[in-house]
Amino acid sequence: MKQSRFNVIDKGNQSTLVYNSYSGAIVALDAEYEKALFANGANGPSEIVDNLMDAGLLVSDGLDEIEHLKEISSACRMQSKSLSFTIAPTLNCNFRCPYCYEDGKRYGSMSDQCVDQVIKHINGMALDNQADSLQIAWYGGEPLLAIETVEKITRGIRSDEILFNASMVTNGYFLDEKTAELLAKNGVTHVQVTVDGPPEIHNRRRCLPSGGDTFNRIIDNVKRASAYFDVILRVNVDPTNGDQIDRLIDSLDQKGLRNRVKLYLAAVDDINGACANSPCYSEDEFASIEASCLSRYKMTGYMDPFLPGFNPTICGAVNKYSEVIGPDGSLYKCWNEIGYSDRSYGSIFESVASNAFEVSKWNAYDFCSDSECLNCALLPMCMGGCPFTRLYENKTSCVSARKNCIKVMRAAYDFKHKK
Secondary structure (H helix, E strand, O other), X not given: OEEOOOEEEEEOOOOEEEEEOOOOOEEEEOHHHHHHHHOOOOOOOHHHHHHHHHOOOEEOOOOOHHHHHHHHHHHHHOOOOEEEEEXXXXXXXXXXXXXXXXXXXXXXEOOHHHHHHHHHHHHHHHHHOOOOEEEEEEOOOOHHHHHHHHHHHHHHHOOOOOEEEEEEEEOOOOOOHXXXXXXXXXXXXXXXXXXXXXXXXXXXXXOOOOOOOOHHHHHHHHHHHOOXXXXXXXXXXXXXXXXXXXXXXXXXXXXXXXXXXXXXXXXXXXXXXXXXXXXXXXXXXXXXXXXXXXXXOOOOOOOOOOOOOOOOOOOHHHOOOEEEEOOOOEEEOOHHHOOOHHHOOEEOOOOOOOOHHHHHHHHOOOHHHOHHHHOOOOHHHHOOEOHHXXXXXXXXXXXXXXXXXXXXXXXXXXXXXXX
């Protein structure tokens, strides 16, 4: 027996907690369990050793945990039975958010010809691979500007023979009850909507070209839509709104959203130059804010603190049978690339990739190429971080847990045990 290399241990004042990033287990150890773990199971009672192994805290001496990750990840990335498509029916948007800086992107919406070809393309892949499940993520732009396209494509690809699941990323402005009901009928099971703070903060950041209030309309829409599918609120945080989460929670409570929606924080990043004219948080700063919020709001119903287990692929972009389809039929591997023609590897109108080098970079992506990642106890939950950042910015994008794991582990344990 030996300790898993993926254990994160916190010897607190009252108890020792251990999180294993492969199994996802968070375990409080009493003295007997702690002794058995640190002795690698030697001479420990068999029941205790078995429990530690079941939780993934102890593993067999012969297990190479890194090779084990590589084998499972490789198999999942080549899985052809489960197909995944991110589809942008339009890149047009009714908002003009200041951090959404996308110079050089081609805009536009899908033509009828392109819609028909999308249906043909997806059905062809499903047939060729004898797929048993199909996942669609509607993206944009603002996908609800092209709701008819969403309907038509769904009708064309949905069948009783293949398990179908869809999600959507939307700004929520057009997500009225009629639209929510329509999305649910078209297989949408969860929707992400961005809300960037209490009304006056949100309205400056998530704004129409003419200005005005968007917060109240979005929140009213979200409240009604939550009866049809799960709604996740994303809060993009930077130094201009990071101290406003308390007021946002109060605003959501006033609208009656407690226990209706979940909320999570995301750092505004510089992938599309968002930090050129406005400051962004450092990794340390964001991790501190995230941990503080998870601890404070863990019993409100909005934020459930947790640390995940092994995520074999971390991102669909590195999966062979995952594609991103732009409104002109261009194919990409990552949704950060939609609309940038130099990043497209082909088209649904072509039978072979016109830019094989582009797709080969994603297929050859190796999370083990970084020695720092290989030595990190959080590798199974992160798998090297964002592939786009590594491939195109030549840097590692660590998950926030790298900076706040101990605090989140404590919050997650307390939440599970209702402390």
